[in-house]
Amino acid sequence: MAHEIAIESLTREAFASFGDVLEIGTVEPVMINRGMCARYSDLAHLDFDAESRLGISIFDAKAYELPLQLEMLERHPDGSQTFLPTTQEPFLVIVALDKEGTPDKPRAFLTAPGQGVNYHRGTWHGVLTLLAPSRFFVIDRIGQGANLEEYWFTTPYVVKQSTLQD
Amino acid sequence: MAHEIAIESLTREAFASFGDVLEIGTVEPVMINRGMCARYSDLAHLDFDAESRLGISIFDAKAYELPLQLEMLERHPDGSQTFLPTTQEPFLVIVALDKEGTPDKPRAFLTAPGQGVNYHRGTWHGVLTLLAPSRFFVIDRIGQGANLEEYWFTTPYVVKQSTLQD
Numbered sequence: 271m272a273h274e275i276a277i278e279s280l281t282r283e284a285f286a287s288f289g290d291v292l293e294i295g296t297v298e299p300v301m302i303n304r305g306m307c308a309r310y311s312d313l314a315h316l317d318f319d320a321e322s323r324l325g326i327s328i329f330d331a332k333a334y335e336l337p338l339q340l341e342m343l344e345r346h347p348d349g350s351q352t353f354l355p356t357t358q359e360p361f362l363v364i365v366a367l368d369k370e371g372t373p374d375k376p377r378a379f380l381t382a383p384g385q386g387v388n389y390h391r392g393t394w395h396g397v398l399t400l401l402a403p404s405r406f407f408v409i410d411r412i413g414q415g416a417n418l419e420e421y422w423f424t425t426p427y428v429v430k431q432s433t434l435q436d
Numbered sequence: 437m438a439h440e441i442a443i444e445s446l447t448r449e450a451f452a453s454f455g456d457v458l459e460i461g462t463v464e465p466v467m468i469n470r471g472m473c474a475r476y477s478d479l480a481h482l483d484f485d486a487e488s489r490l491g492i493s494i495f496d497a498k499a500y501e502l503p504l505q506l507e508m509l510e511r512h513p514d515g516s517q518t519f520l521p522t523t524q525e526p527f528l529v530i531v532a533l534d535k536e537g538t539p540d541k542p543r544a545f546l547t548a549p550g551q552g553v554n555y556h557r558g559t560w561h562g563v564l565t566l567l568a569p570s571r572f573f574v575i576d577r578i579g580q581g582a583n584l585e586e587y588w589f590t591t592p593y594v595v596k597q598s599t600l601q602d
Contacts, residue, residue: 306497306500312493313492316491316492325479329468354492354520355522405550407458
C-alpha cells in the first residue's frame with residue numbers, strides 16, 4: 271500500500287527534522303510567581319525574513335474525516351509557523367522532507383493532548399488537519415508576498431484510521 | 437470599600453489601554469484551506485527592544501482562590517507579553533494604568549472562554565491568575581536583563597467573588 275500513510279505518535283524526537291513540539295518536560299522549568307507557576311522557556315525556533323515580523327492570529331477550523339485523502343502539501347519559504355491548540359483535543363500533523371524541491375513521502379503524526387507544533391521555515395506540511403472543530407492560535411510571518419508554495423500529488427495519499435500505530 | 441476591586445468582563449474596548457484581547461469577531465477573517473478554515477490575522481501588537489527576540493514558552497500554573505489578596509503588580513519595560521490559554525476555562529486579568537511610575541488603582545477582568553490577552557510593553561499587570569490549574573502558551577521577549585519591575589502595595593487590594601459584575 272504505497273499510498274497509505276500510517277499515523278504515528280507525535281514526539282519531539284520524531285518531529286525534529288520538521289519542527290518543534292511545544293510541550294512541557296523537555297526543558298527544565300524555572301519556578302516563578304512565588305512557586306505558583308513553572309515556566310518552560312523558549313520552546314520553538316521562530317524564524318522569518320528580515321522584511322517581515324511575527325504576528326499572532328486565530329484559525330477557526332472545521333474537522334476532517336478519516337480516511338483522509340491527502341492531495342496537497344504546502345510550505346512557507348519566508349517563515350516558520352506555529353500552531354497552538356486552545357483545547358486538549360488531539361489533531362493531525364502531516365509533514366514531509368524535501369527531495370529536490372518537492373515533498374518526499376509524507377508522515378502523519380497525532381498529537382497528544384495539549385501539544386503544539388512549530389513548522390520550521392520551508393518545511394512541507396499539510397493544512398491544519400483537525401479531527402474535531404476547534405480554534406488555534408497561530409504565530410507566523412506577517413509581511414508582503416505570497417510566502418506559499420503548494421505541491422499537488424498526482425495520486426493522493428490516504429491517511430487511514432486503521433493504520434493508527436502505537 | 438476603597439481597596440476592593442470589582443471583576444469586569446473582558447472586552448477589547450475595556451482593555452484597549454492595557455493591551456489586546458485575542459478573540460475572533462474583531463477583524464474580518466480570510467477563508468483559507470478551501471473553505472475549511474477562517475484566518476483572523478494579526479490580533480496583537482508585539483513589541484520588544486532591538487537587543488531581544490520573541491519566544492514561545494509554556495506556563496504551567498496553579499490556581500488562586502477568591503477572595504484574592506492582590507499585593508503586587510509587575511511590568512516588563514522591554515517587551516509585550518501574550519498569554520494564550522490551552523483550555524476554555526476563564527481566568528483573571530489584572531492590570532493598572534501607570535501614574536508617575538507606579539500603578540494606579542488596579543482593574544480585574546474575567547476572560548470569556550478562549551480569549552487570550554497581550555499586555556502591551558510596560559503595562560502594569562498581575563501575575564497569571566488562574567481560577568483552575570492550567571497551562572498557557574506565552575509569547576514574550578527572550579533576551580538579557582531582568583525586564584521586570586515590581587510594585588508592592590502598602591495595603592493589598594481584595595478581588596472578591598461577591599463583587600463580580602454583569
